[in-house]
Amino acid sequence: MPGDDIHAGEQVVTVRRPLWQRILKWLGLAILGLVLLVLVVLFGINTDPGRRFVADQIGGYTTATGLNIKVGRIDGSLYGRMTLSDLRVSDPNGVFLNSPRVEVDWRPFAYTRNHIDVRELLAGQINLLRRPVLKETPSDPDAPLLPDLDIDVDRLKIGRFAIAASVTGQPHILSIDGAVHIADRRAQLVANAQALRGRGIAGGDRLTLRLDAVPDQDKLDVDVRLQAPTGGVVASMAGLKAPLQVVVDGGGGWKNWAGRARATLGGGELANLGVSSRDGHIEVRGITRPGLYLEGPVERLTAPGLQVAIDTTLNERRADTRMKLHSDALIVDAGGL
Template sequence: MAETVTREAGQRRRLRLRHDWARRLAIELGTLFVVLLALAVIGLLVLDTAPGHRFIVDRLAQIETASGLRFRIGRIEGSIFGETRLKNVAVLDQRGVFLTSPEIDVDWTPGAWLRNKLDIERVEADRLILLRLPKLRKTGRKGPILPKFDIHIRDLKINRLELAPAVTGVARTGALQGTADVRAGRAVVGLRLSMDQGGDRLALALDAEPDGDKFDLEVRSHSPANGVVPALLGWNRSVDFVVTGDGT
């Protein structure tokens, strides 16, 4: 009888030890998860400080796209998780800088990346200078025309667009506004360009779904003989055209 009681007590102790081990493991795993989550939050907070901004700027300067584009930012002001101001922005190709802006304001939602989406409420530049047309490297890649992630830009605005003489022969200024919504293989884009002093007027509306064999386009353009479009085409006469309709 005594041996039976002792044996049962030993079994209860073993069961209790096993139960305690599982409970302690669950607690420790939970503690580890909380610690890792806290470290991730701290890391994100550190990124939104002056040293964190400098880290982002330095890493961005080391990136080069397949077509040879590189990007430089002097510094980041504001918050990288909402309203951000990018100072002294430059875009480069293999020959150097071809596009610059002293300041670009961006209001975006970085959390949308979790849903595979680039969500920009507003991107605005008071001044943007196109020094010349870029020379892109041929990649030889074949694949979908549109990106695999969604892009939503509610308000694109360039208050003063400056075209250097290397672009169209003489210096020109104007303004550009636009919107873009790219999702599920479909692109809906709207652009309006107006150049100063009786220059070009261009309005574009595009609704295209390449994989769905859909291509709806409406373009209305007026360019004087010394305008941007004739200069890009190598002509010396005015150009007026309207393109509208549905196609494939």
């Protein structure tokens, strides 16, 4: 039939998309697949099995110095507020520090911008069982004084930092509250610490520290006050047999700051040092009397007092220092980074 002839002569033409469109299509699908995979990993890791996996990975890593951190359990969000239970810090000889519970509120993705962003770090109890013994590793003399990281800890609070008798010769308990902010052009530190007293617990030490250095705003505020009674934490660690008092204060800005550091030991003047800073160059001038707590050769070499001259220049997290010491019987001249 004529109609059949017409249909028999028809051809089906398939139009294929241009190559560039097909490449874009598959590229888009690949990107979508990667995004979905990342989302699965991000949300999957923030589950109980995922948090267990993270805890295992932390415990499986040991630094070159032999430092190892283990966490018994992680609760909460890995990307915000979380609780670390049964925290144990070890050196090659075993556990030297532990805590039953540490709460951390942080923003881990800030690390991609070289920024450690911790909103809160809270611990009701931390126990220092002994002094750590870490492996010695080669150090780079040209390494910066501070790491190339911006560090923000908005609040650090430790209710009871218990120091075992094996550390200082007798047990101590500290309470610590503070904050830290460090960047290229900023260093801010606030700390309040006190050593608690109790039955069989020697304490009474008090430390307040304020440092606010912002060169771009010509700001430099320093205030340090330490009271360390006989038998307290500082006296035990330093082997002092008399109460120690230290005060560091001053006024001005980053471009021109002047202050003084004074210390007394058992009523005698241990140090009286003038401190000045001009555009990152720090000078220390004055006298110290090490013979008040070091007997024998040191007492004889530094009598009647040891004159001190220290010059330090801060530049991009480095400190270039030169120190001169002299007394009637001693001359020391040293320097370096």
